[in-house]
Amino acid sequence: MEFKTFVFYFLAAIMVVAALRVITVRNPVHAALFLVLTFFNAGGIWLLLQAEFLAITLVMVYVGAVMVLFLFVVMMLDINLDRIREGFWSYLPVGALVGVLMLIEMVMVLGGRYFGLDAMPVPPAAQAGFSNTRELGRVLYTDYVYPFELASLVLLVAMVAAVALTLRKRRGVKYINPSDQVAVKREGRVELVKMAAEKE
Amino acid sequence: MEAMLQPVADLFGPSWPAVWTLIKIVAIVAPLMGAVAYLTLAERKVIGYMQVRIGPNRVGPKGLLQPIADGVKLLLKEIIVPSGSNKGLFILGPILAIAPALAAWSVVPFSEGLVLANVNAGLLLLLAITSMEVYGVIIAGWASNSKYPFLGSMRAAAQMVSYEVSMGFALICVLLISASLNLTDIVHSQGQGRFHDMGLSLLSWNWLPLLPMFVVYLISGIAETNRAPFDVVEGEAEVVAGHMVEYSGMTFALFFLAEYANMILVSILTSVLFLGGWLSPFGFLPDGFHWLALKTALILFVFLWARATFPRFRYDQIMRLGWKVFIPVTLIWVFVVAVWMMSPLSIWK
Numbered sequence: 001m002e003f004k005t006f007v008f009y010f011l012a013a014i015m016v017v018a019a020l021r022v023i024t025v026r027n028p029v030h031a032a033l034f035l036v037l038t039f040f041n042a043g044g045i046w047l048l049l050q051a052e053f054l055a056i057t058l059v060m061v062y063v064g065a066v067m068v069l070f071l072f073v074v075m076m077l078d079i080n081l082d083r084i085r086e087g088f089w090s091y092l093p094v095g096a097l098v099g100v101l102m103l104i105e106m107v108m109v110l111g112g113r114y115f116g117l118d119a120m121p122v123p124p125a126a127q128a129g130f131s132n133t134r135e136l137g138r139v140l141y142t143d144y145v146y147p148f149e150l151a152s153l154v155l156l157v158a159m160v161a162a163v164a165l166t167l168r169k170r171r172g173v174k175y176i177n178p179s180d181q182v183a184v185k186r187e188g189r190v191e192l193v194k195m196a197a198e199k200e
Numbered sequence: 201m202e203a204m205l206q207p208v209a210d211l212f213g214p215s216w217p218a219v220w221t222l223i224k225i226v227a228i229v230a231p232l233m234g235a236v237a238y239l240t241l242a243e244r245k246v247i248g249y250m251q252v253r254i255g256p257n258r259v260g261p262k263g264l265l266q267p268i269a270d271g272v273k274l275l276l277k278e279i280i281v282p283s284g285s286n287k288g289l290f291i292l293g294p295i296l297a298i299a300p301a302l303a304a305w306s307v308v309p310f311s312e313g314l315v316l317a318n319v320n321a322g323l324l325l326l327l328a329i330t331s332m333e334v335y336g337v338i339i340a341g342w343a344s345n346s347k348y349p350f351l352g353s354m355r356a357a358a359q360m361v362s363y364e365v366s367m368g369f370a371l372i373c374v375l376l377i378s379a380s381l382n383l384t385d386i387v388h389s390q391g392q393g394r395f396h397d398m399g400l401s402l403l404s405w406n407w408l409p410l411l412p413m414f415v416v417y418l419i420s421g422i423a424e425t426n427r428a429p430f431d432v433v434e435g436e437a438e439v440v441a442g443h444m445v446e447y448s449g450m451t452f453a454l455f456f457l458a459e460y461a462n463m464i465l466v467s468i469l470t471s472v473l474f475l476g477g478w479l480s481p482f483g484f485l486p487d488g489f490h491w492l493a494l495k496t497a498l499i500l501f502v503f504l505w506a507r508a509t510f511p512r513f514r515y516d517q518i519m520r521l522g523w524k525v526f527i528p529v530t531l532i533w534v535f536v537v538a539v540w541m542m543s544p545l546s547i548w549k
Binding site: 057063076 | 289319320321324325327328331332334335338339342350353354357358360361364381517520
């Protein structure tokens with residue numbers, strides 16, 4: 001077995017086990033940490049495909065930012081697992097249906113003649129000096145610049161919506177404005193009063 | 201070098217590349233640990249002198265063996281695992297703190313060609329690795345099952361995610377003008393230009409055209425490493441020692457090592473990205489690793505200086521500085537640099 005194949009199976013095995021643990025483990029914080037492990041191994045597999053930009057971005061965005069905030073929330077919630085598990089059997093048919101549908105779709109795409117080795121031959125080996133990051137950037141900002149900008153706008157709208165949903169004006173909040181504090185002058189706070197000495 | 205090592209390489213056969221890489225890793229980590237040990241002494245001495253004290257002066261000549269004594273003490277102390285804690289994660293916390301702090305050094309170039317892994321996307325890799333540093337703190341705080349550590353880890357999570365954004369934007373400016381993610385190329389791109397030809401390389405480095413970004417990066421670096429005045433994560437007066445409250449002995453020492461290794465990392469990165477790395481400031485002086493060491497030491501001194509000078513920030517003001525000051529400033533500056541590069545006034549042709 002080639003060394004690269006060994007690395008692939010090593011990463012893939014950890015990834016599958018970790019992904020299974022995400023849904024089977026009882027503690028939500030442990031589940032979130034297993035999800036981090038899954039992302040990390042997915043990044044490793046992408047590295048094997050010489051897609052270093054995708055791999056590093058996956059780790060940076062999902063592991064470094066998204067999952068940190070996820071953990072942040074999960075740690076503060078008092079999640080009662082038994083209450084969540086109560087509905088397991090009633091939701092099972094719907095969940096199973098979705099799962100089976102996804103399985104069928106994946107078999108159709110991956111097993112069909114569109115995805116075989118004859119339809120998609122192995123790409124030629126990369127030349128020396130090939131940079132995955134540079135190539136992705138070139139394609140993204142020339143051929144696909146409009147879809148790319150459109151996607152970023154959709155994300156921006158989602159962000160604005162999230163802020164707008166939670167924004168509310170609260171009255172009676174003692175809010176300190178630091179720039180006001182910095183702008184304070186001596187004259188506004190201290191008054192020197194000259195007065196004649198008082199005699200008894 | 202290669203020819204000299206050939207007999208040794210034959211001895212190990214096909215496992216030689218792994219052995220050779222291990223040797224190189226040790227050659228980086230061992231001096232790093234030494235630097236961390238003596239940075240703690242330097243910190244106590246510098247702050248001592250700034251406060252008109254002497255600092256540690258008992259162990260060894262002029263207190264020079266103090267870090268060794270501290271290390272031995274921490275090694276010999278018992279590791280106490282609280283009974284209510286989550287044991288596995290409690291041990292995993294310090295490991296996850298030190299691992300990224302050491303792994304990030306793999307792409308740092310020390311001199312011309314002197315780098316463990318000359319990765320094309322080096323800067324991205326660094327961002328990815330340093331973004332994982334927060335896990336050690338979060339896991340430690342949660343696994344301790346105690347109030348103060350939990351508060352500390354919550355603060356750490358919010359603070360580090362916030363300042364990572366402005367740090368990333370500052371780095372975008374650097375990679376825009378050097379047109380590369382490779383750290384060695386970024387250093388090379390600073391050794392050219394009008395001032396460099398005049399013999400004043402000092403002025404051709406990135407810090408001058410990117411002055412606001414240099415300042416933002418340095419301050420975000422202090423915030424990322426949870427150093428004073430941004431040390432609310434372990435603010436003694438508020439949360440005792442934050443995520444480290446329940447840790448003792450070597451587990452505590454690992455957090456300590458990670459913090460100082462990160463400090464040195466941020467300093468060396470600032471030198472590489474903004475201060476020309478190993479390039480000499482004047483044309484007539486030769487380049488070399490000593491310049492990088494000197495610049496790193498200077499920035500480390502700024503870290504200590506800031507700690508001795510400023511009172512601790514209030515938590516909401518840290519968040520304000522990150523989100524309402526740094527992120528707008530960096531966003532605008534990315535735009536300014538991009539326009540500048542495309543305009544006829546560009547100095548990076």
